[in-house]
Amino acid sequence: MNYPQPGYWERLVRELARLPAETGWVEFKVDNTDPEMIGKRISALSNSATLEDQEDAYLIWGVADETHEIVGTTFTPSTAKKGNENLEAWLVRVLAPRLDISFHSVTIDEKPVVVLEIPAARLQPTRFDGREWIRVGSTTHPLGDHGAKEAQLWRQFDRRPFESNIAQSDCSEDQVVERLDYPAYFERLNLPLPADRRGIIAKLEEDRLVVRNDAGHFDITNLGAILYARRLADFPGLARKAVRVVVYKDKTRIVTQREQEGTRGYASGFAGLIEWIDGQLPRNEVIGQALRQAVPLFPELAVRELVANALIHQDFGITGTGPMVEIFDGRIEITNPGAPLIDIQRLLDHAPRSRNEALARFMRRVGICEERGTGVDKVVSETELHQLPPPIWERQDAAFRVTLFAPKALRDMDKHEKIHACYLHACLRYVNREPVTNTSLRERFRVEPGNAAIVSRIIRDAIEAGLIKPFEEGQAKKAARYLPWWA
Numbered sequence: 001m002n003y004p005q006p007g008y009w010e011r012l013v014r015e016l017a018r019l020p021a022e023t024g025w026v027e028f029k030v031d032n033t034d035p036e037m038i039g040k041r042i043s044a045l046s047n048s049a050t051l052e053d054q055e056d057a058y059l060i061w062g063v064a065d066e067t068h069e070i071v072g073t074t075f076t077p078s079t080a081k082k083g084n085e086n087l088e089a090w091l092v093r094v095l096a097p098r099l100d101i102s103f104h105s106v107t108i109d110e111k112p113v114v115v116l117e118i119p120a121a122r123l124q125p126t127r128f129d130g131r132e133w134i135r136v137g138s139t140t141h142p143l144g145d146h147g148a149k150e151a152q153l154w155r156q157f158d159r160r161p162f163e164s165n166i167a168q169s170d171c172s173e174d175q176v177v178e179r180l181d182y183p184a185y186f187e188r189l190n191l192p193l194p195a196d197r198r199g200i201i202a203k204l205e206e207d208r209l210v211v212r213n214d215a216g217h218f219d220i221t222n223l224g225a226i227l228y229a230r231r232l233a234d235f236p237g238l239a240r241k242a243v244r245v246v247v248y249k250d251k252t253r254i255v256t257q258r259e260q261e262g263t264r265g266y267a268s269g270f271a272g273l274i275e276w277i278d279g280q281l282p283r284n285e286v287i288g289q290a291l292r293q294a295v296p297l298f299p300e301l302a303v304r305e306l307v308a309n310a311l312i313h314q315d316f317g318i319t320g321t322g323p324m325v326e327i328f329d330g331r332i333e334i335t336n337p338g339a340p341l342i343d344i345q346r347l348l349d350h351a352p353r354s355r356n357e358a359l360a361r362f363m364r365r366v367g368i369c370e371e372r373g374t375g376v377d378k379v380v381s382e383t384e385l386h387q388l389p390p391p392i393w394e395r396q397d398a399a400f401r402v403t404l405f406a407p408k409a410l411r412d413m414d415k416h417e418k419i420h421a422c423y424l425h426a427c428l429r430y431v432n433r434e435p436v437t438n439t440s441l442r443e444r445f446r447v448e449p450g451n452a453a454i455v456s457r458i459i460r461d462a463i464e465a466g467l468i469k470p471f472e473e474g475q476a477k478k479a480a481r482y483l484p485w486w487a
Contacts (some may be wrong), residue, residue, distance in 0.1 A: 024048030062113035074110030
């Protein structure tokens, strides 16, 4: 972990020495440098840090374990060995999974102190020489002897969300307000701007956008950075998660006309992102009662909701790629890394699921996306209202893509598009407690009553494709009603 601030390790030691007692993630030593002891402590402290929601644990030499007085140490990790092997190299070799431990030497009050920084266990317990250890009070025990703690540790691995991990460590108050767009935070939440910096930081802490670290400074969480970064490039782990918008010359990706990459966090930059996308979309000229008006081919509400969904539901564990919006002649594709968590045929009715619940909750809170579970409904409703072909959701290897199409007359839609439109219409009607009828589908396609047979043929094709079914067996044709296949 990179700590840019000078004096960090001295401040950390002084802060930890103020603790009333050793914890599961902090242990003090003076001169005990037995390699076996150090290995067991690393395993125990790493596992205990995870149990106590800490990013790191610390083994510190030069501080008395009872009084916490800084007394100094004779331990010099750079020359310490296990047999003929360098101590740090040996520890890394016998710890599993591989742990990025690091020794830091500092002089405090003219006394040498050594800090061993130990990352918290992430996906599985940290083992030393094939065995897992845990802290119980101020003592170290085999993890297997404490079944409740072992079970709790595994539960902790399952619930550690992306948003709570740290994007930037050890920031001063000045650096926090420099790197986070705090005015946008207060504006989006309709909150008065505090009179001083301390009040600003306190509000950011309340929403876990920043957290106070063990050395008295602040860590910016992934949630804070991805939402309100002034420049995502300031956070190396998130720089590739900026949204890319590419405009192509025609229906292919051969010739790019324009390309724009977002620089700001999602919450602070969302309005500008949607405005820029809207400015790239083709328009139709509509003549009203007195004026000509340019109307976008794609409904803004649908585009807005789909872009927000791509930001919220992406898999942040897939590195090197982020959300993308691609605008072609006649369609717009919105892609995010990560396979969908829900069957793509059930997106409209299924209870919503999100990989990034804290991010989703905050985006709803500031009005960027619709209420929980209504987004896909609105997208389908908007495409019907604007007479668009049905949107298509697709898996793309380790990504998820949705495509919106420009308006197209029913006669120009192919059979698959008509059947898919019928199925989505049935889903939308079902979640609104209404079955599909010939009349409702005629209204969706704007077919005159005299051409009802066209719609009847589409319904028949959708039934044969297994996507809709009769509301009841033996129903009269004139009053026939239909449901999605899963209803």
